Amino acid sequence: MLDFLPLYVLGGIALALYFLILRPRRGGKDAPPLVLNSPVLPGPLGMPLEFCKSPVKMIRRCYDLYGGIFTIPLGPKRMTLLVGPDYQETFFKANDDALSQNEVYHFMKSVFGPGIIYDASRKNRQSQFQSITSGMRVTSLKSFVSKIERETRTYLKEHFVGDEGEIDLFKALSELTILTSSRCLHGDDVREKLFKEVSELYHDLDHGLTPLTVFWPNAPTENHRRRDSARKEMVKLFSKVIAERRANPNKTDGLDLLQSFMNIKYKDGTSITDEQITGLLIALLFAGQHTSCITSTWTSLFIANDPSIMQRIFQEQDNILKRNDDLSYDHLSNMELMHNCMREALRLCPPLILLIRLAMVDLPVKVDGKTCVIPKGDMVGIAPSVGMRLGEVFKDPDRFDPDRFGEGREEHKIPYAYMGFGGGMHSCMGQNFAFVQVKTILSILFREFEIERIAPKMPEINYEAMVVGPKGDCRVRYKKRKN
Numbered sequence: 001m002l003d004f005l006p007l008y009v010l011g012g013i014a015l016a017l018y019f020l021i022l023r024p025r026r027g028g029k030d031a032p033p034l035v036l037n038s039p040v041l042p043g044p045l046g047m048p049l050e051f052c053k054s055p056v057k058m059i060r061r062c063y064d065l066y067g068g069i070f071t072i073p074l075g076p077k078r079m080t081l082l083v084g085p086d087y088q089e090t091f092f093k094a095n096d097d098a099l100s101q102n103e104v105y106h107f108m109k110s111v112f113g114p115g116i117i118y119d120a121s122r123k124n125r126q127s128q129f130q131s132i133t134s135g136m137r138v139t140s141l142k143s144f145v146s147k148i149e150r151e152t153r154t155y156l157k158e159h160f161v162g163d164e165g166e167i168d169l170f171k172a173l174s175e176l177t178i179l180t181s182s183r184c185l186h187g188d189d190v191r192e193k194l195f196k197e198v199s200e201l202y203h204d205l206d207h208g209l210t211p212l213t214v215f216w217p218n219a220p221t222e223n224h225r226r227r228d229s230a231r232k233e234m235v236k237l238f239s240k241v242i243a244e245r246r247a248n249p250n251k252t253d254g255l256d257l258l259q260s261f262m263n264i265k266y267k268d269g270t271s272i273t274d275e276q277i278t279g280l281l282i283a284l285l286f287a288g289q290h291t292s293c294i295t296s297t298w299t300s301l302f303i304a305n306d307p308s309i310m311q312r313i314f315q316e317q318d319n320i321l322k323r324n325d326d327l328s329y330d331h332l333s334n335m336e337l338m339h340n341c342m343r344e345a346l347r348l349c350p351p352l353i354l355l356i357r358l359a360m361v362d363l364p365v366k367v368d369g370k371t372c373v374i375p376k377g378d379m380v381g382i383a384p385s386v387g388m389r390l391g392e393v394f395k396d397p398d399r400f401d402p403d404r405f406g407e408g409r410e411e412h413k414i415p416y417a418y419m420g421f422g423g424g425m426h427s428c429m430g431q432n433f434a435f436v437q438v439k440t441i442l443s444i445l446f447r448e449f450e451i452e453r454i455a456p457k458m459p460e461i462n463y464e465a466m467v468v469g470p471k472g473d474c475r476v477r478y479k480k481r482k483n
């Protein structure tokens with residue numbers, strides 16, 4: 001029941017704690033301005049309510065009034081927001097001793113299990129990240145292209161039936177993302193024999209992460225109970241796969257992430273457990289599933305929204321390979337327009353709208369000769385949806401214009417401006433995989449079909465979701481392209 005509480009009700013609960021905000025502020029005269037007035041509700045309770053209702057609009061409003069650095073009260077905490085490249089630089093350059101992720105993302109332990117990423121010691125976390133990096137090396141990415149291609153062709157044959165028809169693109173791309181992720185990250189054995197079980201368990205894990213989980217990870221709710229049971233089942237299931245692989249090491253190509261995690265040896269000599277291997281696989285599904293399927297959906301909807309761009313995409317595909325040619329990693333690397341369309345969709349509609357850390361020290365932010373000090377203990381956030389739509393940074397910022405990244409303009413190269421995949425030491429470790437996955441799927445889709453949106457307008461952005469995607473009608477009419 002608690003799972004269904006809307007964000008604004010949770011905001012209401014947070015209000016009870018609000019009076020803690022009136023405690024004295026560290027940082028003295030150098031602290032960023034503390035914003036206490038909201039048009040949503042006059043008085044001290046307005047800001048948390050406004051944040052829960054519409055964080056992106058609120059951050060934009062405060063930016064227009066106060067500039068690139070300001071603090072908002074959030075329940076018993078304060079969050080200092082940094083907007084614009086000069087301010088975002090501090091966020092991306094800080095190390096974990098200054099701005100820490102662990103404290104703010106620690107609730108993910110309830111989904112990933114103990115000892116994983118935000119719950120791991122620093123050295124173990126390093127080993128876990130090294131193994132993700134090694135699992136995403138170019139040799140592996142090259143092997144993923146044909147796996148994703150095979151899944152996509154089979155899926156299109158089964159679901160894009162006949163020469164024309166209608167399909168819910170968001171739903172289709174969501175299904176295709178988990179099929180292709182499972183093939184690449186878990187391996188052929190899991191994809192072929194256990195996909196149904198894994199995807200059902202993932203579904204329960206996914207629904208066990210609600211706004212309430214952030215504040216109260218183990219609240220006694222039905223969704224949390226199902227999440228905990230799904231995680232236990234997932235560990236059992238992967239323990240069997242791990243045992244089989246250890247007994248028959250030559251049965252897989254050794255290039256999937258499961259294999260990479262099985263090879264982890266921690267620096268203190270301890271071995272990784274089956275539960276931790278499973279936890280890392282769950283973490284990757286969480287990092288990549290919604291983000292990638294949302295990005296492929298927006299990218300294709302934006303392409304379909306502009307006939308001239310869709311024609312250029314067809315042209316690019318036809319210049320690089322024939323309709324039925326097997327795709328390779330090199331083909332994908334040559335798809336510059338497709339790449340820029342994906343980047344641009346991410347600029348306009350980033351699925352992660354707030355990246356957050358905790359200030360572990362008083363942190364100076366120097367811009368234009370002025371220094372502000374973020375007080376130790378503040379949460380610190382950047383908002384990709386606001387920062388990547390600043391007119392002073394990106395020309396005509398609300399327009400879908402993939403050419404802004406092309407030769408001569410290259411707006412993504414303005415330091416600390418583009419953050420579709422975050423930035424700095426914690427930038428996305430799966431971004432090369434995401435490009436390979438989305439571009440492979442869309443290359444096959446656009447070589448085979450023209451698509452046209454059915455609804456009169458582009459879908460809105462669903463800012464209420466934990467990972468922000470399209471809201472409303474994502475159906476398209478597809479039509480087989482003529483040879």
Ligand code: HEM
Nearest residue numbers: 284287288291292295352355421422426427428429430434
């Ligand atoms: C289009 C798809 C994706 C988008 C937009 C995206 C976006 C991001 C962003 C913004 C961050 C930074 C979070 C922060 O600073 O707090 C991040 C981190 C991360 N992403 Fe992705 N991601 C995508 C796909 C993936 C995939 C497919 C994987 C793995 C299979 C992945 C693995 C990770 C990991 C492990 C981190 C944590 C890095 C760290 O903390 O050092 N992501 N991602």
